[in-house]
Amino acid sequence: MNSISKKVYALTLSMAMSIALIQPAVQAAEAVKPTATVAETIASKATQTLQQLGYIDGTIESNTPITRAEAAVILQRVLKLDAPASLTGFADVLASDEAAPAIYALKQSGLIQGKAKGYAPDAPLTRAQMASLFTRAFELKDNGIQVVYSDMKQIPAVHVEDAVRIKQHFIIEGSAFNAKQSVTHGEFADALYLALGLDVKSEGLTPLEDFFKQPAQAGFQMSPDGKHLAYLEPWNNRMNIVVKENGQDKSVRVTSESERSIMGFGWATDNKLLYIKDAAGDENYHIYVTDIDGKNNKDLTPYPNTRATLIDPLEGVPDEILVAMNKRDPQIFDVYRININTGEAILAAENPGNITGWLTDHEGKIRVAVSSDGNVSSLMYRESEDKPFEPLLTTKLGETFAPVMFTYDNKNIYAISNLDRDKSAIVEYSPSTKQVTKTIFENKDVDVTSFVPSKTKGTILAAIYETDKVNYEYFDAEFKKLMEDIKAKVPGKEISLSSISEEGQVLFISYSDKSMGTYYFYDSVTGKLDKLADAAPWIDEDKMSDMKPISYESRDGLTIHGYLTLPKGVEASQLPLVVVPHGGPWARDSWGYNPEIQFLASRGYAVLQVNFRGSTGYGKEFLDAGNKQWGKAMQNDITDGVNWLIEEGTVDADRVAIYGASYGGYAALAGLAFTPDVYAAGISYVGPSNIFTLLDSLPPYWESERNMFYERVGDPEKDKELLTAISPLFHIDQMKAPLFVVQGANDPRVKQAESDQIVEALRERGVDVPYMLKTNEGHGFANVENQLDLYRAIEKFLNRHLMK
Template structure:
């Protein structure tokens, strides 16, 4: 008995489209530099903080005179204190630095540590420190690594080669801004203090803060799944900085066995294939060409079942009743469409099971593993195709227009009718039972007047549906089975204050589930419903202190044209809801929605003192077809207004300081960030676009080939490049950069198949041509969002500094 339905983990085209653009400052160059008053304030704060920490004394280091040049000797004295370096026994090596000199212990301590390299003829301790020398000194002292931010200096050719890379590192870590480096310019005491303040991260440091790394650390253990016979469990666990699959006995004392050894890319997903074999999925460097692998539960006999170049594989059916076979969709014949192959997981043999004529976007099997339903589409018009058996041709049963939904989910257990998600003749999606023989809906299993029904919980053992699942502010269940209702109530009672998500159940009454909240990443449990015994398996993030996390509160407000908008507001824990800096975080998709629960990103922002607003703006899913369709051709217009209205609502309430509002999002959310800065430049003080499209023409022109069947849908929901040229031009931030005046940070994965690198390249290049200095983080081994933890940490460290500089200073 599965928690949702047997294909819950399948990657279908429909699911892919639902996250199509989802899984984060611009002004003239002279305006991007801090004003004299701001610069002085930063320097003053830096000096005061460094003095409090005992790093400067104003005597031997000359720090009382902030505007005078700092000497190389004074810089050495300060760095020795900061780095706590012991002086060597012998204070010799430089002809112009004698042992009795006041700075000698510091200078030779730095030399011993490899931080300075001067030649024997002299160190020039009394010479003023130059910007180039500062860059090299700090890069070595604080181990500043390449974080992927592209750096362009207008005077790059004037930087000595020995210092050039270090000058780049300095700017990558937001220590200096502006287009010119001025390598030979001397550094004042105040400038040195500011650089040191930033290098030490003191600008974003505060007592009692949860470390940034704790939010984005890989889970200790996650994704528990029970083997079909219930004797073993598999889960993901970090190894060499990547999530790998581990197997252990259920309730046994045997040693867990790691069965995968991935070091380049984490395992994206896995599932039990049989009692002793597992399937797992991964791609290369974020290209989303997923391959399906099989391995024994001891890690032996691993095999790539889809070893084809430039091919994306997706599970169609694990064929539970046929242990050694699976049905897999692959686009190896034609990159635009997916054929179905029957693959033997022991031999790897793949046999064509269904050839795609060119317009099939999804397939459905019955409970015997026979392919009996297909969905054809041209992007706007979809048809449900059906056949009684695999030796017969598909025939259309019904046709739907854009906005109408009829998604086949599962056959009834007698293989006669079909359970489907449908909003035909209604606004909200309901779960219905459909008869292929009569071509009619025979029963409405469940509908909700306020929101779409998202899924259901089937039972193979009972041959029926146990509950329907729908999401309002949180996930809810409508129960049809008293035994299952009692089970859920029992589980809820055992983890008070937490929500429950079931992973597996079986006939023996064994239940694998996770308990989670907005303040907890989750805890995994194994429950024996017959004995009532509850075993805790693991905390996903035991290092997270829930008492320091913030409440994610559901909110509603009314848009300027009268729509009720739902979302979530997260305020800093313990902060007064008055005059707070705000980060608006629009979700990706845009045909998706935000949900309640633990978000490392949201909690991180709240922990740094920001209020965080997430809005399910028009065009979001889950609230009915009318609300979804209200977003058609409203990119940069009404969809953007919904975000602006949220900001204005919070400002009017007094919760938010209107001068300290930023917008940050990924994919469509990245587009919304660019659009916010371009179309409402007075609303935002800063913006961050993470894999966000900047030009809707080039976005549509570069859709992945396997989305070709959905092109017309994009044209209807976004705009046709020919028919709606003016609309798309008006909605593309790239063509309106002259209106941008707030600082912008751009983030991109080089292998992104959805929002190509060109989307970020072109807006960064356009702004730089205007003389605007744009931090641009580009990761060569990432795709549509960063998956590797080291890249995630680089990203959020940069975000922390960027937002702090533009919203907190």
């Protein structure tokens, strides 16, 4: 069984360029409050909706205080609580009282806790009491949003936690809680409307949870002998490995991870599996092994503060793997030969201090290394493992020569290279002559990103490149026919191959922009196609939106590519817009199913994704055009896309938000700081706010890339003025739109301090910033319960600030 992506090992980050960082004084106090129009709209909708539902009477004056009895009556209706048989317990609430059934129904359900001598039914309901009622009634849980009230000490201790919960769920805004203040009928209606989620509910909407559920099954891989299938499946809210015999229904779960989902796995032998996971998002990935019956589970890299990367599964050596680890020095990775039965680790190649990538030949011998200082990289080669490495060629920043695998005779090297050209191509390189012997394929418009090798045929079957979608350039007629046959069996879908056996058995996934994907097993000899699983069978493709490739011209004449997703069934005119810049920034957005994008579109937003300058895939010149342009030309490309949609009439200029993760989170902060009139709201998800502190806190294993960061982003000493100018933290006086900040406490790339400092700075100016901090997450949330908290908050935040 040949894995399509096998032999694409750890390359230098500088060569591959795929580092992901994934992602006003007077008016300050009012910056995150709804405008009068927004607040009035919420109040009007709340009262009308609750009246239509029969929860409140239409004759009550909204500005008069609501009593505890009146609140109880409304909550009983909302919760549909039956009154107990005995209406006793409070000395001041008689069975004959009109509100008695409601009060005692709430008491029986544990929602009120009045003393026996009195409930005070005619007393005005206070904010503190309402917070406790709603927290209990609607089971409001801690969602990680940090809450600070200016009058926290004045809140009765019994109500403090409930006061926090009610603000966490965007029911009450403002810096003061005013615990003893009476609640009016109108205020109660507004809070109830928000507590019920009526602000974001609409008939026929796909539930938020459906978009962010864990896949039903995912990541199918076939054992080397073709007898078993392994895949990931949820168990206890975490993705775990399941194995079954090929062609059989009975399956066995072989892992039982409950703290953290398994991030990836692969076959080590016919009977053993390898998998990786980290702890709470710290990205110190460990490699584990397990038998296919779940026995003999072992951590093969049980070293503290160590990150492990699989270099080669060593197909020809069934009991060993090659793994790179930084256990000796946190900044560099040595290679170890690990026995998967005993866990014994023997040093196979010691890093002298500047090696950032290793490559083995088809016999598992380490014969290529890449050295780098971040800007200048060298390809190092040796004929055999008993000889020293010698340099073959050197590249500078912007130049790529990424060795992918040896030719099948172990003499030459297949590489992705943009030397002497703008767009990366597949080349074959001869170490003996130190020359490129042939250019296998190049595309004039975009980089070639990878290829499909065949061990059986000893050659490359096709090249892969990405324009608006992924494309194949075929070099083998038999493989081309196979792909055409597969595509014909899943019309209207794109396909991605997982593996092809020597016997012509193919494991693949079909997908689209409206479908997470379906896994299939195809026998090319018999033509039989077996469906293995839908990744998300609950998603109705008919309700999903088209992701349309778009392009426009930037203000300085560059062609910018991206994607526009419009809400389904809505006229493309004067729509609210959410701009979602990608992380990296040395990465790109791609066409396909994205639950986040589809979720936003389903809520009525147009969604713009921009491959701004500095994105990968469009050639060396386009990538280099982003050098030292954070917050400047890179940001202008995003702004130009917004303005283009406004000029086209597609988007309402007053209802534009920007939301991104990692570099995208930076772009959100930069958008609010540097183009404050463009955005009505912003969300920064693990986004850096201060470029000085970002660069000062790079993970130790990125130290070899520091010079690259200085060239691409800016040098803290030489470019001090530039980094000051592009750090949103130093320009918060220009921010006037509401901001929501999201962070994982264990993020090794964008430290918690990046979010802490901008939140603190804004709060010091009187700006009330919702700040979601998850203590068991890192650079992005992996645990599904945290993801759901995040997107529920995003839904309410955007609805409040963009929907009229």
